[in-house]
Amino acid sequence: LHELPTLQRATVILRHIDGLSTKQVSGILRCSEGTVKTHLYRGLKKLREKLRFIEEEET
Amino acid sequence: MSEHSNISRMLYEYLKGELDPDDYGKVDEHLLHCTRCQKDIRELNAAISIFRPVVRPSEERSEEFWNTFALEVEQNIQRTEQHGWKERITETLQQWSPTRRWVIVGMAGAAVTLVLAVIASRTTFTPGVEETPPEVTELESAALNIDRMSQYFRKSKTLLVGLTNMKMFDDQPVDLNAERQASRELIHEARYLKRQPIDMRSAQLINDLERVLIELANLEESSDIPDVQLIRSGIRHENLLFKIRMAESLYDSSRFVRVRQEF
Numbered sequence: 001l002h003e004l005p006t007l008q009r010a011t012v013i014l015r016h017i018d019g020l021s022t023k024q025v026s027g028i029l030r031c032s033e034g035t036v037k038t039h040l041y042r043g044l045k046k047l048r049e050k051l052r053f054i055e056e057e058e059t
Numbered sequence: 060m061s062e063h064s065n066i067s068r069m070l071y072e073y074l075k076g077e078l079d080p081d082d083y084g085k086v087d088e089h090l091l092h093c094t095r096c097q098k099d100i101r102e103l104n105a106a107i108s109i110f111r112p113v114v115r116p117s118e119e120r121s122e123e124f125w126n127t128f129a130l131e132v133e134q135n136i137q138r139t140e141q142h143g144w145k146e147r148i149t150e151t152l153q154q155w156s157p158t159r160r161w162v163i164v165g166m167a168g169a170a171v172t173l174v175l176a177v178i179a180s181r182t183t184f185t186p187g188v189e190e191t192p193p194e195v196t197e198l199e200s201a202a203l204n205i206d207r208m209s210q211y212f213r214k215s216k217t218l219l220v221g222l223t224n225m226k227m228f229d230d231q232p233v234d235l236n237a238e239r240q241a242s243r244e245l246i247h248e249a250r251y252l253k254r255q256p257i258d259m260r261s262a263q264l265i266n267d268l269e270r271v272l273i274e275l276a277n278l279e280e281s282s283d284i285p286d287v288q289l290i291r292s293g294i295r296h297e298n299l300l301f302k303i304r305m306a307e308s309l310y311d312s313s314r315f316v317r318v319r320q321e322f
C-alpha cells in the first residue's frame with residue numbers, strides 16, 4: 001500500500017478499507033466524486049499488478 | 060469523457076453492488092463486448108478480495124453505545140476527581156455488600172502489614188553505623204513507571220487531538236514541524252516503556268500508538284492534506300483516543316493503591 005501514490009493510497013484506505021462512501025471521501029480529500037472513483041480504480045489496479053509481480057517472483 | 064472511462068469508474072461500485080439500478084444495465088452491456096473491461100473487472104475483484112473484512116469489537120455495538128459509554132466514563136472520572144481520596148474510598152465501600160467490604164478491608168490491612176514488615180526489615184536502626192543511600196525499591200520503580208506511563212499517554216493524547224482538530228486550507232501545505240518533533244520524543248519514550256514490566260493491554264496500546272507516531276515522524280516538514288488525512292484516518296481506525304482515555308483512567312486510579320514511603 002505504501003508504494004501507491006498518496007492520493008490513490010488515501011482513496012483505497014478511506015473508501016475500501018474504512019468503508020466510507022464516495023461522497024464522504026471526496027469531502028475529506030477535497031476533490032470531486034469522479035476523481036475519487038478514478039483514484040480508487042487506478043489504486044486497486046496498481047495494487048493488483050504489484051501483487052501479481054510478487055506472486056510471479058515467488059513461483 | 061469516453062464511455063469506456065465512465066464505465067471503468069463504475070466497476071468498483073458494480074462489484075460491491077452499490078450502483079444505481081439504471082447503471083447496471085449499462086455496465087453489463089459494455090462488458091459484453093469490451094475485453095479490456097472484462098480483464099479490469101477480474102483484476103479489481105482480485106484486488107478487493109485481498110482485504111478480508113475485519114470485524115472490530117467496537118463494531119459489534121452501535122456508535123451511540125460507545126459515545127454514551129465514553130461520556131459515562133468521562134463523567135465518572137470527573138466525579139472522582141472532585142472528591143478527596145477519603146470520600147472516594149468511603150463511597151466505594153458503601154456501594155459494596157458488607158461481606159465484600161470486610162474481605163477487601165481485611166486484605167488491604169494484611170497487605171499494609173506485609174509492606175510495613177518489609178520496610179522495617181530494610182531500615183533497621185543500628186547506632187553508630189553510617190547509613191548508606193537507600194537503593195530504589197521495586198515499589199518505587201513501579202511507581203515511577205506508572206507516572207511515566209501516565210505522562211506518555213497524556214502527551215500522546217494531546218498530540219493526536221491537536222492533529223485531529225488542526226485547521227487546513229485548500230492548496231496550502233501544513234506545517235508539522237512541532238508535531239514531528241513531539242512524535243519522535245514519544246517514540247523514544249515508548250521504547251523505554253516497552254522494556255519495563257507492563258500489562259499486555261498497555262503494551263498493545265503503545266504498539267498501536269507507535270505505528271501512527273512513526274508515520275507522523277516520517278512526514279515531510281511541510282505536508283499535503285492527504286498525508287494528514289491518512290494519519291487522522293489511522294487514529295480513527297484504531298480508536299486510539301478512546302483507548303488512551305481508558306488507559307489514562309487506569310493509571311490515574313492505580314496511584315491510590317500505591318504505598319507511599321511515609322507509611
